Amino acid sequence: MRISIFGTGYVGVVSGACLLKDGHEIVGVDPVVAKVADLSQGHSPVQEPGVAALLAEGHRTNRLKATSEASEAVNGSDMVWICVGTPSKADGSISLSAIQTVTKQIGQALRDSRSRPLLVLRSTCLPGTTTNHVIPLLQDESGLTVGKDINVAYHPEFLREGTAVRDFYDPPKIVVGEAQRGAADLLLNLYEKYEAPRFRLELAEAEMVKYCDNLFHALKITFANEIAAVAKSADVDARKVAEVFCADTKLNISSHYLRPGFAFGGSCLPKDLRAIQRLASLKSLHLPMLQSILESNEAQIGSLVERILTHRPRAVGMVGLAFKPNTDDMRESPYVTVAKALIGEGIELRIYDPTVQPDRLIGSNKEQVKKALRHLEELLVESPEDLSAVDLIVVNHPIVDADCIGHWLEAGIGVLDLADIKGVNRHAGGYEGIYW
Numbered sequence: 542m543r544i545s546i547f548g549t550g551y552v553g554v555v556s557g558a559c560l561l562k563d564g565h566e567i568v569g570v571d572p573v574v575a576k577v578a579d580l581s582q583g584h585s586p587v588q589e590p591g592v593a594a595l596l597a598e599g600h601r602t603n604r605l606k607a608t609s610e611a612s613e614a615v616n617g618s619d620m621v622w623i624c625v626g627t628p629s630k631a632d633g634s635i636s637l638s639a640i641q642t643v644t645k646q647i648g649q650a651l652r653d654s655r656s657r658p659l660l661v662l663r664s665t666c667l668p669g670t671t672t673n674h675v676i677p678l679l680q681d682e683s684g685l686t687v688g689k690d691i692n693v694a695y696h697p698e699f700l701r702e703g704t705a706v707r708d709f710y711d712p713p714k715i716v717v718g719e720a721q722r723g724a725a726d727l728l729l730n731l732y733e734k735y736e737a738p739r740f741r742l743e744l745a746e747a748e749m750v751k752y753c754d755n756l757f758h759a760l761k762i763t764f765a766n767e768i769a770a771v772a773k774s775a776d777v778d779a780r781k782v783a784e785v786f787c788a789d790t791k792l793n794i795s796s797h798y799l800r801p802g803f804a805f806g807g808s809c810l811p812k813d814l815r816a817i818q819r820l821a822s823l824k825s826l827h828l829p830m831l832q833s834i835l836e837s838n839e840a841q842i843g844s845l846v847e848r849i850l851t852h853r854p855r856a857v858g859m860v861g862l863a864f865k866p867n868t869d870d871m872r873e874s875p876y877v878t879v880a881k882a883l884i885g886e887g888i889e890l891r892i893y894d895p896t897v898q899p900d901r902l903i904g905s906n907k908e909q910v911k912k913a914l915r916h917l918e919e920l921l922v923e924s925p926e927d928l929s930a931v932d933l934i935v936v937n938h939p940i941v942d943a944d945c946i947g948h949w950l951e952a953g954i955g956v957l958d959l960a961d962i963k964g965v966n967r968h969a970g971g972y973e974g975i976y977w
């Protein structure tokens with residue numbers, strides 16, 4: 542394939558070099574004359590292990606070109622990749638100016654060309670950018686209609702500088718966002734022989750995936766360093782703690798606790814966070830990330846209560862009261878906090894949680910829940926059917942099924958789903974997922 546790459550920085554050059562090795566023809570496009578000159582001679586404008594040799598071989602076999610002329614690159618290309626920078630502006634937002642410039646250039650080149658390459662955006666940009674900025678601009682400038690005359694895909698890049706060539710050939714995943722189903726077929730063909738899970742998403746989903754990854758990486762590093770600071774302050778070798786932490790691939794380095802849903806609670810997590818916060822404060826450690834976890838959790842609870850109140854319900858049903866399913870432990874349960882807040886707002890509450898049996902509660906569990914919900918016995922109902930006289934049902938635990946939710950919706954009762962109940966018709970009137 543002939544692939545033009547607009548933006549010959551780290552992403553553009555590494556991608557180009559690796560695609561050359563796969564046998565493709567590459568045209569690098571950049572306004573920086575020195576970069577075009579380098580590439581034209583088969584030299585790399587960036588320092589990255591392995592890239593120089595790949596570019597040299599591409600140049601030797603006459604499959605590497607470089608230019609500052611968009612039309613020269615677009616004409617005859619099967620794909621056009623946009624790999625220009627999206628740097629931070631002073632207010633933290635990203636600058637789309639390079640993306641706009643190249644989209645305009647590509648659009649104008651297309652107007653005068655019979656080529657209809659697939660346009661692939663690789664620069665990191667916020668969800669909605671391709672749909673709201675790139676596609677309209679491309680259509681305006683080219684006079685073409687996306688989805689009819691030409692296709693557009695968003696294709697986030699996951700390589701790491703320093704190991705970028707290895708990462709390109711052994712990616713953690715291949716993600717494409719499509720304006721229409723099938724738009725990225727040509728792009729996926731390119732990776733036919735690559736072993737990696739593939740994901741076809743909507744454009745904005747693919748854009749968001751990239752931020753999710755990068756923010757998590759930043760969070761991981763910050764977490765490791767803040768935990769290390771606590772360990773060191775207690776004369777503990779932080780490396781040993783990290784080694785054991787990472788060895789646990791069941792609960793720690795795994796997909797556990799990483800699904801969207803509601804706040805955490807229970808007798809351990811809040812207590813242990815408070816203990817480490819207190820220790821940090823006694824040792825004068827500044828740990829903004831650890832210190833903000835409880836605050837963030839409380840914000841989740843507060844926003845759920847506000848969201849319920851926007852429905853102006855007279856009566857609310859709750860499915861699940863314990864801090865998680867299959868236990869009657871209500872200590873620091875976020876659902877108890879929500880229930881208490883709703884009662885405080887004068888809302889009539891009905892709660893279904895078959896594991897919670899008031900006459901069998903003991904110790905601190907009983908003490909804490911009774912303090913928050915004095916008339917717990919009167920709030921609890923015996924079956925999901927007993928919730929049918931409310932205006933809104935908040936499903937905290939996955940202990941009711943899609944049929945049950947379907948009946949409530951048919952009866953005109955709103956459902957706010959925190960538990961991602963499988964099989965529910967998410968488009969049914971009255972249904973809301975907490976984050977979907």
Ligand SMILES: NC(=O)c1ccc[n+]([C@@H]2O[C@H](COP(=O)([O-])OP(=O)(O)OC[C@H]3O[C@@H](n4cnc5c(N)ncnc54)[C@H](O)[C@@H]3O)[C@@H](O)[C@H]2O)c1
Pocket residue numbers: 547548549550551552553570571572573576624625626627639642643663664665666698699700701702
């Ligand atoms: N560097 C990484 O490790 C990495 C990894 C994944 C994603 N990304 C994202 O990819 C994008 C590119 O990152 P990068 O590190 O390669 O940036 P970079 O700054 O190294 O390269 C950007 C290139 O775009 C060129 N450019 C600017 N305006 C242009 C125009 N009008 N026409 C053609 N070229 C133009 C610049 O001259 C430069 O060569 C960014 O959005 C970045 O967030 C970067």
